[in-house]
Amino acid sequence: MPTPANPGRLVMERIPSKSADLSEWYQAVCYQAELVSQAPVRGCLVLRPYGMGLWERLVAELDRRFKETGHENAYFPLLIPESLLLKEAEHVEGFAPEVAWVTEGGTEKLTERLAIRPTSEVIVGVMYAEWIQSYRDLPLLINQWANVMRWEKRTRPFLRTAEFLWQEGHTAHATEGEAAEEVARMLEVYREVAEDVCGVPVYKGEKSPSERFAGANHTYSIEALMPDGRALQSGTSHELGQNFARAYDITFAAEDQTQQYAWTTSWGMSWRMLGALIMTHGDDRGLRIPPAMAPTEVVIVPIPRGDTTRLDEAARELYRACKAAGLRVKLDDRPGQSPGYKFNEWDLRGVPIRLELGNRDLDAGVATLVRRDRAVKEEGQKQQVPLGEVVAFIPTVLEQIQHSLTAQARTFLQDHTFATLDREEFFRLLRERAGMVDVPWCGRPECEAAVKEATSASTRNMREPARAERCVPCGEPARYQAYFAQSY
RNA sequence: CGGGAUGUAGCUCAGCUUGGUAGAGCGCUGCGUUUGGGACGCAGAAGUCGCAGGUUCAAAUCCUGUCAUCCCGACCA
Incomplete structure (x- = not known):
């Protein structure tokens, strides 16, 4: 088995068995499915187009729900002056060991170090202090899509990297009760996205004091279970009480004319969720992506033989029909690779449905539909579907695949x-x-x-x-x- | 931050012990034959041997330094 002194090694060999060595399997799949590449920077990841496609699916699903629950997006700076960071003692202490610092600008040494944000409570708090004057300004419900950096000692694709992509919600409320409601509401959004979109069943609950976010009064999380029996924290939601409001002076004039500190929250989900999805559903052939998350739901693979004029036209027609029906579809008509090569490649990439189209199919007026959630040669893996019905049939199959993957994952969680x-x-x-x-x-x-x-x-x-x-x-x-x- | 390893073609590696023309497989390019679960033949392109010093007639190879990455642990979305 390769020990990746250089993970490129994992790019060329066939992937190892998932049950034999989850860690090897996981890394091989991440690289070979072209989700990510190793970057020439320590601890950082290059997100390749297919990996970005996965992330964009997650972003779309989360962002829609944030908007539906009344949040708006904004963007805050990457850098945080040290003096500001120091104001919330517990927070600083919690993050100090993993903060990266900017000490020079151009050729000048800076008079004050700038932290590269490990999270944005601080810079958001400073701005909230400026924006919030009255109870009429509350609640303030903002989300930001951003990168953050934590100087991790040990990294793994998606699960732990020095720089990672995430969203962080930051809200301010007039009362503790409203803040608590917000925290619970967003934790439920995370549960829904994890389970119903990513097909990853989770347990919701509160973190113990030792596992709590630095500076929070209460931290809640969703926890998934990976095939090796280890848990993966997949989303968190924090009640920050009035701690950050006191540190950064977020006060407002209340209805009863008293001056009060706001109650703030923060909540985040990162691309780690993709790591959970990969490990939960993958098999020995590679990724199995739940249809709701799949950048490509359907791939069409023509099987050329002899004169391909008729086949080329039929494949393009099928592609157009899928496209018109709103499916995320790809036509793999690369001339250089054999069909067998393509089958394996798309299996590796976890595309839920493959449509095979050859002369045999055309003569019978059908396409061969292949489900990624079934094993090779398993009952129901392949079926012939009349060409006139295939586009209408696909959504049903996608739904079945979504359910079967989710059900398998749920059974695993229950059994373990x-x-x-x-x-x-x-x-x-x-x-x-x-x-x-x-x-x-x-x-x-x-x-x-x-x-x-x-x-x-x-x-x-x-x-x-x-x-x-x-x-x-x-x-x-x-x-x-x-x-x-x-x-x- | 402790322990272990590695830097040679796009990728994985051999070559270093014993200094003397830069190698293989995969990938890539071209042509032809193939194509229903990882096809084959022929031809071809591709490397300041991580970087900097030193020893030597001569360094991928020996010496010194340096940088970087990976793995295993302790800490973390």
């Missing part, structure tokens, strides 16, 4: 979630990296630290109430029901 009340079994499951271990928990940081020490697993998120009296790891009174797992 263990509710136990037995202390020994709890530790054993975590050590074996069995999946999500769902137990009554006391909520004490010391208890969580002890579990981490023993198993390298920690709480992923939690909810109330506990389903039993006693905390499973330590035996103290239980307050929460918590998912424990090893994480990415």
Whole structure:
């Protein structure tokens, strides 16, 4: 098996088996499916057109929902003066180890260092202080699509890179209750996009204090489970209380004529979600992209033999018909590659439906429709569909594929979630990296630290109430029901 | 930040021990035959051997330095 001293190695060999080595498989698929390339910069990723296509699908689905829930997009600067960053103590402490700094401009050394944003609460807070004067200015509901940078020690495509693409919502409210509602609303948007669009089932819950966002009062997350039994945090939503409002002086005149600090929130989802999608659905042949997320839903592969005049015209006609029906379709009429090569390539790229069109089909007046969610030669993988009906039939099949991929993922999550009340079994499951271990928990940081020490697993998120009296790891009174797992 | 490795053609690598014409496979280009699950033949293009010094008649090869990347850990969307 290749150990990628240079990941280009993974570009030429056939991909390794997914079950044998998830990490090898994952990297090979990311490079070979042409989602990303390694950049000549440490820790950074080049998003290739196909990867960008995936990201654009996610952006479209999220952005539509943000607008529907009353948010507007804006853009804030990449750089944050050090003095501003220092104002919220907990926040600084949390991010300090991973901030990259700009110290020179042109040939001049700067008098004040500029941080490359690891997140934008600070710069947004400063502007909100200026914009918010009255309760009539609230709520202020803004989202930004941006890149951020965190000087990560160890990186993996999508899951952890120094620079990454994400969206960050920043809102300000007159009351704590409204802020709490906002945080819950956006977490639900994330759940919906993860499950209904990406086909990645998740658990919603609150983060424990040790896993909380630096400077937040409450952090909520959605957590997915990867095939190797590790959890992946896929979206977060934070109640920042009045912490940032105090640090950056975001105050407003309330209806009762008192001056008050605003209640702020922030929430984010990154291209990490794509990593979750890739690992969740992929198989030994490569990606399997849920149709709702697929940059290309249908690919047409003509099978040339002898004179191709009739075939060329039929393929173009089929392409036009798909296009007219609003499908994201590609016609692969490259002359240089054999059909078999193309089949494998499009399988690798995870396109949900392939339409094969050859003389045999044309003579019978059909196209051969091939589903990516079925194994090669599996019952139902290929079917003949009359040419006159194929375009109308495709949406039904796409929907079936979306459902079947989602159902498989949900079954996996259920089969790898263990509710136990037995202390020994709890530790054993975590050590074996069995999946999500769902137990009554006391909520004490010391208890969580002890579990981490023993198993390298920690709480992923939690909810109330506990389903039993006693905390499973330590035996103290239980307050929460918590998912424990090893994480990415 | 600790431990380990690697920089030679677009990619993966050999060559270095023992200094002496720069190599292979894949990919790429051209022509021909092919094409229903990764086709084949012939011809061809392509490299300041990471960078900087040093030793030597001569350095991909030996020495010194330097830069970069990757992997494994501890920390993190």
